[in-house]
Amino acid sequence: MxxxxxxxxxxxxxxxxxxxxxxxxxxxxxxxxIPGAFDPFADASADDSGAGAKEYVHIRIQQRNGRKSLTTVQGLKKEFSYNKILKDLKKEFCCNGTVVQDPELGQVIQLQGDQRKNASTFLVQAGIVKKEHIKIHGF
Structure with missing residues (x-):
């Protein structure tokens, strides 16, 4: 027992x-x-600055007032028709947008809302830019 x-x-x-x-x-x-350590200055110290540097397409978000935001796409090659790309982006993601002429950056596509991931996948799937040539910026 x-x-x-x-x-x-x-x-x-x-x-x-x-x-x-x-x-x-x-x-x-x-x-x-859990992601690994992130170095925000890694791009600044990279060796691809100067001659022979890769041309990147930069996709950024800009905060407007309140919850409003703009997504900008810059760095596309000049031989592409920005208006046709904008038209397809607007139709695909149901948002408004415009093409703005900037004196330093050239033509920049602006879209309403946070469309960073949508725009990058669209540009890759359309064959406009390779995935490794896209840099997504923002919070």
Whole structure:
């Protein structure tokens, strides 16, 4: 009788310790999703500045007033028709936009709302720009 009680206590101890010290399954998912260290100045110290530098397409977000924001696409090659690209972007993502002539940057496409990921996937799927030539900026 005492032997059975001791055996039952030992089984309970192992069950309690396994339950208390077992890592929950949702915690293991979180461990794999934690991103590595991010260096915001890595692009500035890169060696591709100067002659032979890659031409990137920069997609940025600009905060307006309140919750309003603008997405800008700059750096597309001059042989593309900006108005046709804008027309397709507007139709695809149900937003408004315009092409603005900037004295320093050339022609820049502006879209209403946060369309950074949408615009980058559209440009890659349309074959306008390769994925490695797109830089997405913003918060």
């Amino acid at each position: 005492i032997l059975i009680a001791l055996f039952a206590v030992q089984i309970l101890k192992t069950l309690v310790t396994s339950i208390l010290f077992q890592k929950p399954s949702f915690m293991s998912d979180l461990d794999t999703q």
